[in-house]
Amino acid sequence: MQSSFALNIQGVVKSFRDHQALKDVDMKVREGTVFGLLGPNGAGKTTLIRMLTGITAPDKGQIEFYGSRLKREHIAQIGYLPEERGLYKGMRVGEQALYFARLRGLGKADAEARLRMWFEKLEVEGWWNREVADLSKGMAQKVQFIISVMHEPRLLILDEPFSGFDPINAQRVREAVLELNREKNMTVLLSTHDMGSVEELCGEVALLNRGEVVLSGDVQEMRNQARDGRIVVGFRGTVMAFTVAIGASAELLEVRSSDSVGHTHEVLLRLPTDTDVAKWLHWISGHVEILSCSPWQPTMRDIFIETVENREKETA
Amino acid sequence: MSSLRHIIFREWNTRVRRKAFIYGTLAIPLLLMAVMGVTAWLEQSQTQSSKVLVVDVAGMVSRWDNQLEAWIPICPECFPERTSVSYRFALESMSDEAFLASDIDIMVVFDDAILQHHKAQYFFDKVPPIELESIVENDLSSAIERFKVQEMMALDYEAYKRLKTDVSLTGRDIITRDGHALGRSIVGFFFSLFLFMQILIYGMHVMRGVIEEKANRIVEVVISIVQPSQLMAGKVIGIGLVGLTQFALLTILTIVLVQGGAALMESMGWLTPSADASISLDFKSWMAGQSAWSFLLDVNWGLMLFCTALFYAGGFALYAASFAAIGAAVDQESDAQYFLLPVMIPLLASYILAILAIENPEGTLAVVGSFVPFTAPVMMLIRIPLGVPWWEVALSLGGVFFTAWLMLRIAGRVYRVGILMHGKRPNWRELYRWMTYHS
Numbered sequence: 169m170q171s172s173f174a175l176n177i178q179g180v181v182k183s184f185r186d187h188q189a190l191k192d193v194d195m196k197v198r199e200g201t202v203f204g205l206l207g208p209n210g211a212g213k214t215t216l217i218r219m220l221t222g223i224t225a226p227d228k229g230q231i232e233f234y235g236s237r238l239k240r241e242h243i244a245q246i247g248y249l250p251e252e253r254g255l256y257k258g259m260r261v262g263e264q265a266l267y268f269a270r271l272r273g274l275g276k277a278d279a280e281a282r283l284r285m286w287f288e289k290l291e292v293e294g295w296w297n298r299e300v301a302d303l304s305k306g307m308a309q310k311v312q313f314i315i316s317v318m319h320e321p322r323l324l325i326l327d328e329p330f331s332g333f334d335p336i337n338a339q340r341v342r343e344a345v346l347e348l349n350r351e352k353n354m355t356v357l358l359s360t361h362d363m364g365s366v367e368e369l370c371g372e373v374a375l376l377n378r379g380e381v382v383l384s385g386d387v388q389e390m391r392n393q394a395r396d397g398r399i400v401v402g403f404r405g406t407v408m409a410f411t412v413a414i415g416a417s418a419e420l421l422e423v424r425s426s427d428s429v430g431h432t433h434e435v436l437l438r439l440p441t442d443t444d445v446a447k448w449l450h451w452i453s454g455h456v457e458i459l460s461c462s463p464w465q466p467t468m469r470d471i472f473i474e475t476v477e478n479r480e481k482e483t484a
Numbered sequence: 485m486s487s488l489r490h491i492i493f494r495e496w497n498t499r500v501r502r503k504a505f506i507y508g509t510l511a512i513p514l515l516l517m518a519v520m521g522v523t524a525w526l527e528q529s530q531t532q533s534s535k536v537l538v539v540d541v542a543g544m545v546s547r548w549d550n551q552l553e554a555w556i557p558i559c560p561e562c563f564p565e566r567t568s569v570s571y572r573f574a575l576e577s578m579s580d581e582a583f584l585a586s587d588i589d590i591m592v593v594f595d596d597a598i599l600q601h602h603k604a605q606y607f608f609d610k611v612p613p614i615e616l617e618s619i620v621e622n623d624l625s626s627a628i629e630r631f632k633v634q635e636m637m638a639l640d641y642e643a644y645k646r647l648k649t650d651v652s653l654t655g656r657d658i659i660t661r662d663g664h665a666l667g668r669s670i671v672g673f674f675f676s677l678f679l680f681m682q683i684l685i686y687g688m689h690v691m692r693g694v695i696e697e698k699a700n701r702i703v704e705v706v707i708s709i710v711q712p713s714q715l716m717a718g719k720v721i722g723i724g725l726v727g728l729t730q731f732a733l734l735t736i737l738t739i740v741l742v743q744g745g746a747a748l749m750e751s752m753g754w755l756t757p758s759a760d761a762s763i764s765l766d767f768k769s770w771m772a773g774q775s776a777w778s779f780l781l782d783v784n785w786g787l788m789l790f791c792t793a794l795f796y797a798g799g800f801a802l803y804a805a806s807f808a809a810i811g812a813a814v815d816q817e818s819d820a821q822y823f824l825l826p827v828m829i830p831l832l833a834s835y836i837l838a839i840l841a842i843e844n845p846e847g848t849l850a851v852v853g854s855f856v857p858f859t860a861p862v863m864m865l866i867r868i869p870l871g872v873p874w875w876e877v878a879l880s881l882g883g884v885f886f887t888a889w890l891m892l893r894i895a896g897r898v899y900r901v902g903i904l905m906h907g908k909r910p911n912w913r914e915l916y917r918w919m920t921y922h923s
Contacts, residue, residue, distance in 0.1 A: 223704070252701040267494055
């Protein structure tokens, strides 16, 4: 029976001399999803990705690829775009792309047809016979992206795929990733610090910090959970008066914006979990002129920062 | 296996199509010919201009000629006319000013004391070539000897010359029936030198290639498709084949140049002996008549080329593996110097030993050197033109290939870890750790 998980990582440990890069990492990536692998620099993302691409092996633990233990022969079914990537300078663009296609085991005619299609799609077809050295950074990024997807892998690993792109080309590549995911049922593992892309593309994420998975799950659920009773309230008056008015009924977390002309402010509050928000609003309206009230929508950036900071505090 | 083929082809193809490779390969024989021509011309022009003034104070080797109104040698055959030396004679030495103003290169002065202590003094303003000194010594010795025989001993000089016996030894190899051992070992050295240079040049190509892949970070993409050992092997084989391609091209080019030159010489009649214009020689017959070069016809060129290719393959793999490991261990070429020395020492040692082995190609040094895997590729080629039992060549080759395999395995371990490491240059202890590291 086929597994519904593209990746099932269980208890993976990896050490380099006296540094433990990954500590008992468990992670499951559902087949056909776009999965975000998040984490600050040095969290262990690249180490984990290198294991998935067969570059290194775990000291302990096991990685399953579509239900079977990850082996060298599975690597042909993986596409990988590393964060730090380059191209051979002394080759022509098309020739280089063909070289990688042949390394992937594609026949010459098939490889050329696929590459021509991708070159056209990402608007680099005019560069086929040009020297790699003539490519701009963005153009080179597109070629690198094509090299990682041309063999239509079952699993595509993208490490910071949008860095170096202007917004238009970044969007074009984002659309290409989504199209591959939708139309080819390609599972995508996206490692990035660009939280906008995570929200746009990823259904599920895992957050790595200091070699451990500190948060994982469905993005929407994560955002709902992360609200933690927080609401955004707009009011007219002074912040001091508002603080006095709410007293101990709520915790003022942040003044998000202020208009000194109209004396309006927007603040982030945390209400105790058992608070009836409607009743609380009715009560506070008697003291302050309330202009708006909405549940706080944490972004992935907020969740990322808050989780990592909390973790750092705990460790300290 | 298919991936390895593509890596080899890329490494080979991107290098052989470079203009530098094509022009470089074409230029090597032309440059060699130019260097040899210029050297010969310089040597010739240098020896042509040597004028020697023999100041015979006691009048032992020269006499006044009324017709010529000049001092001439009593024994003209003792001071033969040569293109490299011309003699003049005088009874009195020139003043320093007059010597400097004259076209004389050296002034040899002696009196009858030469009969006792056999010494003459010479003066010069520019240091004369060593060979000029030996020519003048020989000529003057003959003239003094004649003077002693005729004037002091009152003997017939012609009879003395007939009695005088100079024994010279000529060697003949019992197997090759050839007496040109030195010439043959020089042929071997030429191949050794070529092999040494190819290993060094293309070994550095391997190192630079690895550094380039590492520096522009493409290596991570490649090793996510193929194993690092495959990438390294492909690089070593591909670049090694570039060296072999150049060797093959140079061989073809040399054959074409030699055959073309021979045909030209034959058609222009340059090979006709001056003594008999009716005889027209072909190039091979002409070569056979040249005592200094005739041994070249006896060299088994096919065997030499075959053995050079084989020893190049083994020797290159042996050294290129180390160059690849060094490339993987560093981020930039300047950092590589630290690791290069231990790799370069055996290679340079083999070259120095090869120079020493030219004069004694079958001595202990050459024999031992041709079996030590790190020096064998360069050293064995000196011995092969002299005739080496096939099993010795096979044993030497076996040692080279086995060591190359061992080096590839060890270097592969360093390479595998090193290509993903960036930052501080590792030390030797870390390199050892990489060798024992299990990914």
